[in-house]
Amino acid sequence: MALPAKKQTRKGKNPMSETQKIIEIEVLRYLPESDQAPHSEVYKVPFTDDMSVLQGAQYIKDHFDGSLTFRWSCRMAICGSCGMMINGIPKLSCETFIRDYYPNRISIEALANFPIEKDLVVDLSGFIEKLESIQPYIIPKEPRTLAQGEYIQTPAQFAEYIQFTSCINCTLCYAACPQVGLNPDFIGPAAMALLHRYNMDSRDGGQAQRMELVASEEGVYNCSAVGYCSEVCPKHVDPGNAVNVNKINAAKDYFLRFLSPKGGSK
Amino acid sequence: MKTRKRSNAPIFWGLFGAGGMIAALVGPMLVFITGIAVPLGILLPADTMSYPKMLAFAQNFIGKGFIFVVISLFLWHAAHRIFHSLHEIGIHAGFGAKLLCYGVAFAATVISAVVLLGLGF
Amino acid sequence: MDGWWKKNPFYVEYMVHEGTALFVAAYAITLLVGLVRLGQGEAAWNGWLAAMQNPLSVVCHLAILVAIAYHAFTWFKLFPLTMPPIVVNGKRVEPGVVVGSGWTAAVVVGLALLGLVWRIAA
Numbered sequence: 477m478a479l480p481a482k483k484q485t486r487k488g489k490n491p492m493s494e495t496q497k498i499i500e501i502e503v504l505r506y507l508p509e510s511d512q513a514p515h516s517e518v519y520k521v522p523f524t525d526d527m528s529v530l531q532g533a534q535y536i537k538d539h540f541d542g543s544l545t546f547r548w549s550c551r552m553a554i555c556g557s558c559g560m561m562i563n564g565i566p567k568l569s570c571e572t573f574i575r576d577y578y579p580n581r582i583s584i585e586a587l588a589n590f591p592i593e594k595d596l597v598v599d600l601s602g603f604i605e606k607l608e609s610i611q612p613y614i615i616p617k618e619p620r621t622l623a624q625g626e627y628i629q630t631p632a633q634f635a636e637y638i639q640f641t642s643c644i645n646c647t648l649c650y651a652a653c654p655q656v657g658l659n660p661d662f663i664g665p666a667a668m669a670l671l672h673r674y675n676m677d678s679r680d681g682g683q684a685q686r687m688e689l690v691a692s693e694e695g696v697y698n699c700s701a702v703g704y705c706s707e708v709c710p711k712h713v714d715p716g717n718a719v720n721v722n723k724i725n726a727a728k729d730y731f732l733r734f735l736s737p738k739g740g741s742k
Numbered sequence: 743m744k745t746r747k748r749s750n751a752p753i754f755w756g757l758f759g760a761g762g763m764i765a766a767l768v769g770p771m772l773v774f775i776t777g778i779a780v781p782l783g784i785l786l787p788a789d790t791m792s793y794p795k796m797l798a799f800a801q802n803f804i805g806k807g808f809i810f811v812v813i814s815l816f817l818w819h820a821a822h823r824i825f826h827s828l829h830e831i832g833i834h835a836g837f838g839a840k841l842l843c844y845g846v847a848f849a850a851t852v853i854s855a856v857v858l859l860g861l862g863f
Numbered sequence: 864m865d866g867w868w869k870k871n872p873f874y875v876e877y878m879v880h881e882g883t884a885l886f887v888a889a890y891a892i893t894l895l896v897g898l899v900r901l902g903q904g905e906a907a908w909n910g911w912l913a914a915m916q917n918p919l920s921v922v923c924h925l926a927i928l929v930a931i932a933y934h935a936f937t938w939f940k941l942f943p944l945t946m947p948p949i950v951v952n953g954k955r956v957e958p959g960v961v962v963g964s965g966w967t968a969a970v971v972v973g974l975a976l977l978g979l980v981w982r983i984a985a
Contacts, residue, residue, distance in 0.1 A: 564870055564871060565871070632953065635955075654830065654864075654867055654868065654874065657864050657867060658829065658830065658864060688746055688748075689746060691748050691749060691752075692746035692747060692748060692749060693746065693747050693748075693749045694746065695746075695749060697749050697751035697752070697755060700826055700830070700881075701941055701944060701945055702873075702874070702877050703877075703941065703944045704871075704873050704874070704877075706944060707873060714944075716944045717943070717944055717945075717947075720944055720945045720946075721945075721946070721947045723752075723755060723945075724947070726749075726752060727752040727755065727756055730748070730750075730752035730753075731752065731756075761887075762934070762938055763938070765887050765931060765934055765935070765938075766934060766935035766938040766939065766965075766969055767935070767968065767969050767972045767973075768972060768973070768976055769887065769890075769931040769932075769934065769935060770928060770931050770932045770935055770969070770973055771972075771973035771974075771976045771977055772890075772976070773890055773924055773927050773928045773931055774928055774977075775976075775977065775980055776894070776897075776915065776924075777890075777893075777915060777920065777921065777923075777924025777925075777927065777928070778921060778924050778925065778928065780915070781912075781915040781916040781920070781921055781924075782916075782921065785977075785981075786980065786981060786984055787984045787985060789984070790980060790984035791912060793901075793905040793908045793909065795983070795984065796901055796908065797901065799983075800898070800901060809894075809898060812891070812894065813891050813894050813895050813898065816887050816888070816890065816891035816894075817888060817891045817892075817895075819884065819887060820884040820885070820887045820888035820891065821888070823881055823884035824884050824885065824888065826881075827878070827881045827882070827884070830868065830878070830881075831868070831878075832864070832865065846888075850891065850892070850895050853895065853898075853899065854895060854898055857898050857899055857901070857902040858898070860902055861901070861902060
């Protein structure tokens with residue numbers, strides 16, 4: 477029995493021994509100081525199989541155009557900085573790999589549904605305001621002194637909100653949500669996930685206070701259960717669930733508000 | 743402190759949800775029975791929906807309730823979905839479209855109640 | 864935002880399942896017309912029954928059946944998104960089980976309905 481011919485070894489580690497692979501990366505560029513509107517530029521980027529799309533952007537910046545501007549930090553999918561539209565889909569560029577697109581062209585753009593500040597950088601100030609607006613802190617059920625000691629929380633109580641603590645504020649979910657696109661005032665998935673994280677925390681008593689926003693015209697009823705937010709979330713937070721479960725809570729608040737002696741929320 | 747307007751969506755969303763659940767549970771079989779099986783004489787006797795039988799069903803308390811719930815909730819469900827889909831495909835027809843969509847559901851609710859009550863017990 | 868939903872298969876499927884509402888509405892209106900005919904007496908009712916036997920009507924109802932079945936399929940498929948977690952004996956029920964239970968319930972209710980109609984008709 478003849479042995480198969482030995483293939484090229486240490487693929488990618490010794491580029492001189494095989495043809496260097498080149499990927500075309502099309503970038504939506506926008507320099508506000510000189511451009512009237514965003515426009516595409518195509519770069520031919522040499523790559524190895526271990527390279528992420530983020531590294532592709534870094535190659536472009538290092539070798540072709542130093543003005544290319546984009547956010548990144550940890551390069552390991554935990555800081556949430558490097559989100560962008562990659563072939564029309566919101567992804568973290570540090571955990572998206574060039575090899576999965578080769579030989580087709582990769583198109584990268586700033587995240588959808590946000591104003592573009594420059595190149596791949598979007599204006600997140602609206603998002604930050606939304607996060608702040610949901611009161612993202614424990615609102616105690618009653619005043620508590622240090623002498624009373626720490627809150628006791630069972631594993632079952634912990635399980636009720638832990639999933640929603642995983643959000644890294646990458647805003648892929650806002651880029652994914654067509655309702656955010658149609659109504660930029662919609663509070664949106666990540667803010668609702670954070671809200672739900674506090675509402676579901678046994679230490680928190682702020683549900684009534686947060687309800688005004690949930691039940692408002694900027695609240696959960698903008699959602700039409702597309703579910704793409706949860707689909708793209710890199711941390712499996714399931715923000716879509718946070719939004720939709722709160723439709724039930726807001727409906728209860730709407731119909732039962734006249735029954736409670738305190739009147740529920742306004 | 744920004745005062746926010748409370749949305750009245752829960753009413754329509756609640757009707758949408760109830761209608762969607764009913765449509766999911768009984769919709770397929772109902773369509774099969776009334777639109778395919780009985781007209782073609784498959785599986786069920788040819789006179790399943792004869793006038794005397796249907797009248798008796800519609801005069802029965804449970805039958806009335808069933809017919810009313812199916813017609814009205816199916817339409818409240820569809821009105822909500824269609825109205826929002828218009829918005830999504832770029833037809834922002836506003837209050838007029840809202841009135842038309844939910845108006846049809848409302849009209850159907852009233853008409854079926856009137857007819858069902860008119861059929862007596 | 865123009866044609867946003869055409870740009871991604873996920874969005875296309877969303878519009879398809881939203882679109883089933885047109886068929887749900889068409890069926891409900893068909894039933895409403897039938898109810899009105901029932902109220903107008905035997906001759907009117909028989910006219911509606913005859914219309915249901917028209918081949919065009921049967922074909923339309925086949926289309927409605929497909930659409931409404933797809934509505935049922937996607938309605939329960941969305942439960943993990945739309946429903947709060949269901950806890951049984953201290954453990955969260957797996958999403959797959961929730962969805963499967965929904966589909967099963969639909970099949971059981973459908974068959975029960977068929978059985979009930981069959982018994983009443985006989």
